Amino acid sequence: MKTLAELMAIKEATQQKMTVREDTGDDATRIIVGMATCGIAAGARPVLNAFVDEVAKRNLKGVTVSQTGCIGMCQYEPIVEVIQPGKEKVTYVKMTAEKVAKVVNDHIVNGNPVAEYTVSAIK
Amino acid sequence: MYRSHVLVCGGTGCTSSNSQAIIEALETQIAEKGLSEEIKVIRTGCFGLCALGPIMIVYPEGSFYSQVQVEDIPEIVEEHLLKGRIVTRLLYDETVTETEVKSLNDTKFYAKQERVALRNCGVIDPENIDEYIAYDGYQALAKCLTEYKPEDVINVL
Numbered sequence: 001m002k003t004l005a006e007l008m009a010i011k012e013a014t015q016q017k018m019t020v021r022e023d024t025g026d027d028a029t030r031i032i033v034g035m036a037t038c039g040i041a042a043g044a045r046p047v048l049n050a051f052v053d054e055v056a057k058r059n060l061k062g063v064t065v066s067q068t069g070c071i072g073m074c075q076y077e078p079i080v081e082v083i084q085p086g087k088e089k090v091t092y093v094k095m096t097a098e099k100v101a102k103v104v105n106d107h108i109v110n111g112n113p114v115a116e117y118t119v120s121a122i123k
Numbered sequence: 124m125y126r127s128h129v130l131v132c133g134g135t136g137c138t139s140s141n142s143q144a145i146i147e148a149l150e151t152q153i154a155e156k157g158l159s160e161e162i163k164v165i166r167t168g169c170f171g172l173c174a175l176g177p178i179m180i181v182y183p184e185g186s187f188y189s190q191v192q193v194e195d196i197p198e199i200v201e202e203h204l205l206k207g208r209i210v211t212r213l214l215y216d217e218t219v220t221e222t223e224v225k226s227l228n229d230t231k232f233y234a235k236q237e238r239v240a241l242r243n244c245g246v247i248d249p250e251n252i253d254e255y256i257a258y259d260g261y262q263a264l265a266k267c268l269t270e271y272k273p274e275d276v277i278n279v280l
Contacts, residue, residue, distance in 0.1 A: 004269045007261060014257035020128050021182045021246065035207045048126065049161060056124035064183040065126055067207025 016059060027085055029063045029108060031055070033095075034079040036070035042077035043096070050100035051080070055108075063108060076119065082107060091119040125163040127204060128182045132245065134169025137176035141193065142166075145177055148196040153204065162204055170245035172232060175215060180227075180245075187227050189215040 001007060033039070033048040051065045071079050076093035082103070083089050090113045092103060099117055107113045115121060131137075131146050149164050170178050175189035181199075186209050188199070195213055202208045211219060217230045227233055238244070247254040255261075267276050 004265050007256060007265050010253055010256045011259075014253040017124070018128075018247075018254065018257055020125065021130075033207075035205065037206075040206075052124050052126040052161070066183055069206060069208050 016056070019061070020064075027062060029085075030081075030083040031063065031065045031108070032068045032081045032083065033065070034069070034071050034077055034081075035067035036074075038070055038074035039077045039079065042074075042094075044078035046097040047078045047080065047095045047100060050097035051104070054100055054104045058104065058109065060104075060108065073119070076122065079119075082113070092117045093119050093122065125161060126183075127162045129162060129164045129204070130167045130180045130182070130245070131164065132168075132170050132176060132178040133166035133249075134173065134176075134245075136169065136173025137178055140176045142177035142179075144193050145179070145191055145196060148193050149200065152196060152200040156200060156205055158200075158204060165248045166250075167247065168244040168249045169241075171236075171238075171241070172215075178215075184209060185226065187215045187218050188213045 001010075031051050033044050033051065035044050035048065048065065048067065055063050055065060068081075071081070071091075073079060073093070078095045080092040080095050080103070081089055082092070090107065092099075092114070095103075095117065099114075103114050103117065129149060131142055131149065133142060133146075146164060146166055153159055153162050153164065170180075172178060172189070177191050179188045179191055180186065181188070181203060186203070188195075188210070191199070191213060195210070199210055199213070202210055215227075215230070217232070218227060243255070243258050247258055249255075252260070271279075
């Protein structure tokens with residue numbers, strides 16, 4: 001290593017891998033995937049991993065992806081909740097790994113929840 | 124990209140209370156559940172709370188488990204790491220109130236401390252130089268070598 005830029009490159013690349021350890025506090029956007037037995041059976045694991053990958057790929061700061069237990073609507077699993085400070089919680093149902101990119105792009109990045117995937121779109 | 128990091132204390136105190144066996148049990152059971160690509164286990168330096176060892180902290184939740192035994196590992200892996208249900212009976216009791224889980228830095232033991240030289244202890248993997256660099260390691264040296272003249276360094280000192 002010869003330059004400051006090389007040191008900074010290592011710093012930034014490693015920081016990106018360590019964001020999960022940051023104390024994001026109350027300002028964080030939380031993506032919560034239902035991972036009870038019903039969620040897992042309906043395919044919540046690939047959804048969870050797709051969110052982790054998408055958040056990492058876009059290098060989003062202050063976004064955490066975690067799991068929770070059964071929300072109580074097992075027939076609509078995999079269920080994902082997105083909680084942002086000062087906004088109403090948005091609940092997505094019957095999620096798939098394919099839908100994840102759109103949720104991250106439209107909702108997390110641009111602030112427009114994807115209405116057609118939410119619980120309120122169920123007839 | 125790992126969705127969760129499990130930091131297990133590898134300091135002298137926790138090692139003597141068997142944290143090495145905990146790390147091995149975690150790694151075996153994480154592999155058995157097929158979670159090796161999702162969850163990373165890291166052996167850290169001393170957290171500073173040796174009396175409550177073995178200690179482990181699970182991110183992103185920041186759950187601080189204390190006095191963990193090898194027998195507790197299946198429950199932590201199955202409930203917390205797989206299903207996302209924090210094993211509250213093993214949390215450091217000062218971090219748990221009826222309504223919320225407090226940050227470690229707000230507990231009596233840590234709130235009084237301002238760690239300087241040891242601030243990364245228990246936070247980074249001490250055997251991974253990149254993690255040290257990510258937490259500002261070698262920044263002062265780099266500045267001295269690339270930006271400052273010898274006189275500047277002497278003036279700072």
